[in-house]
Amino acid sequence: MLGLRMSKVTAIRRGNTTGSPSDTSIIALDRFIQSTRDSGYKGTVSAIAELVDNSLEASARRIDIHVRKSTAGDDFEVSVLDDGTGMDAGTLTEALRFGGTTRFNSRKGLGRFGMGLPNASLSQAKRVDVFTWQSGESPITSYLDVDQIVSGTLSAIPKPIRHSLPSFAKGKKSGTLVVWTRCDRLDHRRVSTVEKRLHGGLGRIFRHFLWAGTVITLNGKVIEPVDPIFLKTSFGDGSAKRFQETITVEVATDPENPSSSVGQVEILFTELPVAEWHELSNDEKRSRGIANGAGVSVVRGKREVDFGWFFMGAKRRENYDDWWRGEIRFNPDLDDAFGITHTKQQIKPKDYLIEALQPIIEDTAKALNSRxxxxxxxxxxxxxxxxxxxxxxxxxxxxxxxxxxxxxxxxxxxxxxxxxxxxxxxxxxxxxxxxxxxxxxxxxxxxxxxxxxxxxxxxxxxxxxxxxxxxxxxxxxxxxxxxxxxxxxxxxxxxxxxxxxxxxxxxxxxxxxxxxxxxxxxxxxxxxxxxxx
Ligand SMILES: Nc1ncnc2c1ncn2[C@@H]1O[C@H](COP(=O)(O)OP(=O)(O)O)[C@@H](O)[C@H]1O
Ligand SMILES: [Mg+2]
Incomplete structure (x- = not known):
């Protein structure tokens, strides 16, 4: 976010590349669009997760992702097709705008900042085309193109036009297809590596949705849920067990305001079966996610927003800590406490939240470590x-x-x-x-x-x-x-x-x-x- 704000300021002071020296528009579009490409996303997985969020918010039950080398050349192409509600022309235009949203500051679901679609897309690709169709209608489409913006030929969202879907996509009754072309910023240069990261990453981020029946495929293969706390995953030779009951902590949604409502944080811990798994080979430990997997998974609503060594106070991470896991669940009403930003890929907990959670989590972590x-x-x-x-x-x-x-x-x-x-x-x-x-x-x-x-x-x-x-x-x-x-x-x-x-x-x-x-x-x-x- 900081990068984004900085570039705006620079643009106001020196913003003269888009138009004449007297250009007084708040945003110097050409520079803004280039610097916004660098801001925000940790990588390809989080950027694609953003599109999946949008599909899920549009009630999609099936999401088909494709990552391929483009037919034209060496570039990559990514597409995300859903069977959600689709958009009308007005919403589509809004969707492509930075800050455009139909749910500004909503604390109900996954989105609320209106940055996701354009920001995530251009962080990976030079062009994004969105096709969308509502029940019974034929598809409409519009796009953003970095090169056109930089050269000054595109300065507003193109008016949506009716257009059939690209031949590779088969739409359901309603839905949306987002296509990234000229992907110059994917994390990896091999499709197989990108696939591997996406299976692991999306499988984990959306595991609760996948367990509840949402289907996400990648290049035709179903993405399986990945469970970092091993509660629903067993390998036929032992499985993790719950440690203690779920702990519920109440946290004020606005600590400055005594009459603000209270949000709930749920914390649960699991222990991995040490006796059964400790003699597995290092490769097997890695592939099961045991080795180097210590930490807690932070889940907002049903979506994982971060995984790491949080609320542990002075406790350092050791190899023994690979053998227990935690999950911290909260709802978007506590977004401020957890420091959730528009990219939903990490938490920056506020001090008052740390004060509330650390005593419990640090103590439990120590107890689990010694067990x-x-x-x-x-x-x-x-x-x-x-x-x-x-x-x-x-x-x-x-x-x-x-x-x-x-x-x-x-x-x-x-x-x-x-x-x-x-x-x-x-x-x-x-x-x-x-x-x-x-x-x-x-x-x-x-x-x-x-x-x-x-x-x-x-x-x-x-x-x-x-x-x-x-x-x-x-x-x-x-x-x-x-x-x-x-x-x-x-x-x-x-x-x-x-x-x-x-x-x-x-x-x-x-x-x-x-x-x-x-x-x-x-x-x-x-x-x-x-x-x-
Ligand atoms: N796959 C989709 N299906 C239906 N509507 C969508 C889809 N993707 C985006 N939208 C619409 O575009 C808007 C902007 O999306 P986005 O930029 O991700 O912001 P946010 O999710 O924070 O609202 C959403 O509010 C939604 O109305
Ligand atoms: Mg969104």
Whole structure:
């Protein structure tokens, strides 16, 4: 916007290229049109998104986009065809004007500044032609052409004329076709690259519309929704889960005015399935959008306007943050708070909005980060347990056989519970192979025990209580190889032995002593068998 305003000022002072030295028109059209081409849009995706916005506002249900090399030469051509309501001649003329709109300052939908169509078009192309037809009428057309404006042969919107659609387009009962020709400013020089960016970008920006049934195609191929928070996307090997309930924050639409209405911001968070996805290849992580995807998606109405590291305060972005996502939803009544400008491609939140959202989002981000970190650590330490598990399984048949148990219903229930939290346990108990499975599982337990065995036929699980000090001060640092001092480690082992001795001293009935003696003997024999190389 600033660039735009600057160029106007320059034009007033020195505006003499369009006409005579005495030209006093507010805008020096030739320069204005050239500098406006540079202003506003982040790139091809946001510029085309602008046209899609207009189609959606005209109630389109199907939008067909084409990007191709022009038949004439090396140039590109982009077209967007919709089945919306179409325009009459007056609206078409208005639509091509900078600032022309039928919804100035409206807070209902996607547009409101009247800059979208001309500004987005000329940011990518030297010429835009618009064909439009309302129910039962034949198409009318008008255009803007940068070269004609610069050379002074075009200074007003050409009067719309009746004209049939170009041969490539097949219109519905009503609709609009926008055609950009002489596209000299697309982000990429290859159609395939532009296609790729558009599938990703538009799929994401308009995902809520696509889920609701709007069809957008690109060169004949349907654009699929892209879900940056993974709530509706799964890959058959795990899916993201909601973290906490949706949080609603009320924000004044005009903080200067106490009687202004209140707008609502909805915030939701998701956690990606770390256990299932952490071992995917880097390529796969990239193609699924996991790697480098940290941040929150900001959605205005049903359209994404930005994605990034917002409202996080002092929290820096780390790799672990790839594993959780957020979505912040608001309606256009809060446009001022979010700092939405006419291009709808980024937010510039006001301080009062940051004050309202940051405490929640920063805290949640920290909590989510530490959950992700913990999950990765758990996976790492569990991995080191796998050796031991395998060894125990292999030597199982050399040990004294375990009598067929009348399954203790307590353990079965506790195991089912555990299986709900740990995919490995679920796998083990549903596995039908005859081998007895041994598992070491880290789980937050509130029974106070530092470890607890859970056994059924064929599955023996040692549950390590991750909230016990033994785990936090010894097991995790040791097994996670985070540099536990050997002197400290031996100190802890010594204390474990003394604690066990002290505990036995309290068991003094004959039965208790008998059971303990048997337990200690059995434990020692199995340990001997497992340690033997
Ligand atoms: N695809 C379309 N179908 C129907 N009307 C359209 C379409 N594109 C643009 N218009 C009309 O042109 C006007 C100007 O569009 P635009 O420059 O994008 O501004 P805005 O969307 O902010 O109103 C819109 O208000 C609308 O009336
Ligand atoms: Mg618009």
């Amino acid at each position: 992700v970190r913990q999950k990765h650590l758990t996976l790492k330490t569990e991995k080191t347990g796998v050796e031991a598990e395998k060894l125990a399984s292999r030597r199982h048949d050399r040990l004294r056989p375990i009598p067929k148990m009348k399954t203790q219903s307590g353990d079965t229930r506790a195991l089912a519970d555990l299986a709900g939290r740990h995919a490995r346990v679920k796998e083990a108990i549903t596995d039908k192979t005859p081998a007895t499975k041994y598992l070491l599982v880290q789980d937050e337990q509130d029974n106070g025990a530092f470890y607890k065995p859970l056994v059924t036929d064929g599955v023996l699980v040692a549950v390590l209580n991750s909230s016990h000090l033994f785990f936090r001060k010894f097991y995790e640092p040791l097994v996670g190889q985070s540099g536990l001092d050997p002197a400290k480690a031996s100190h802890v082992i010594n204390l474990v032995l003394l604690a066990a001795t002290r505990a036995e001293a309290l068991m003094n009935t004959k039965d208790e002593r008998k059971t303990l003696t048997k337990f200690r003997k059995e434990w020692s024999q199995v340990l001997d068998a497992l340690l033997r190389s």
